[in-house]
Amino acid sequence: TLLDAVQATRHVSRDTTQRWLVDLENGRTIAALDVQWRLHALATKHLGGIEEETDWLLESWRYTLDALPHKPEALLGGVDWISKKWLLDAFRESENLSWNDPWLQSLDLEYHNIDPERGLFFQLQPAKRIGEWNHLVRQKDVTRTPPVDTRAAGRALAVAAFRKANRPYVINWDSIACESHDCLVMGDPFQTYLEETDRFVRQKHEPPANEPPL
Incomplete structure (x- = not known):
């Protein structure tokens, strides 16, 4: 058992040596990849x-675990951090930049831009097998139709309502807010929160008590 799963995740994500050792409750350490293989x-x-x-x-899981230590370039276009690091490394070397250069920070943000015309991820040529996987699993309708059995359904309902009403809003993984600090918390990822979201949206559409309805 991991001593601290959250801390282990943070440690692995920041370990540039790629040793990825994590602490166990019994005082020993284990490689994160070995944990993944056991799972x-x-x-x-x-x-x-x-x-x-x-x-x-x-x-897909097995292929990823096998490729990580031996041939990470085979995961380009499939594993996010490998893809982004490869792009940044290539650009940094071609322009002779240091890792602290603001230019790289800008590219870091543009990598995650979801606009296909601007996002750097979309300019990446994926490895052959990853490209085949991406083509197989990507469906155009999922960009507009959320899963019907998770809180994504509630988030989508809120986005549609607030955009239609031209109201400013903030959407997080586990909450939605509109115009003020009032928010609807969605703590369970496997609940849709459709009824709660509908009430929240209707409440935000109602005029204040001292303001006559339009």
């Missing part, structure tokens, strides 16, 4: 062969 083995044992989609996920 993969358990998932394969209990979930393998049940359905095609699950088997595809298990195979």
Whole structure:
């Protein structure tokens, strides 16, 4: 068992040596990849062969774990940090920049731009197998149609309502807010919060008590 799962995640994400060692409750350390391999083995044992989609996920997981230490370039376009680091490394070397250069910070932001015309991710040529996966799983309708059984459904309802009313809003993973500090908390990722969101949106559309309705 990990001593502190949150701290371990932070440590791994900031370990540029890519050793990725994490602490266990028994005082020992273990490589994060070994943890992943153990989890993969358990998932394969209990979930393998049940359905095609699950088997595809298990195979994608296995391929990623195998490629990480041996051939990370095979994951370009599929693993986000590998893709972004490759782009930044290439640009930094071509322009002879240091990692502290503001130019790289700007590129870092542009990598995540979801506009296909501007986002650097969309300019990346993925590795062959990753490209095939991306083509297989990407569906145009998911950019406008959220999952129906998660809080994404509630977030989508709020975005549509606030955009239609031309109201300023803030959307986080676990909350929505409109114009003020009042917010609707969505703590459970597997609830839709559709009824709660509908009430919240209607409340925000109602005029203040001292203001006559339009």
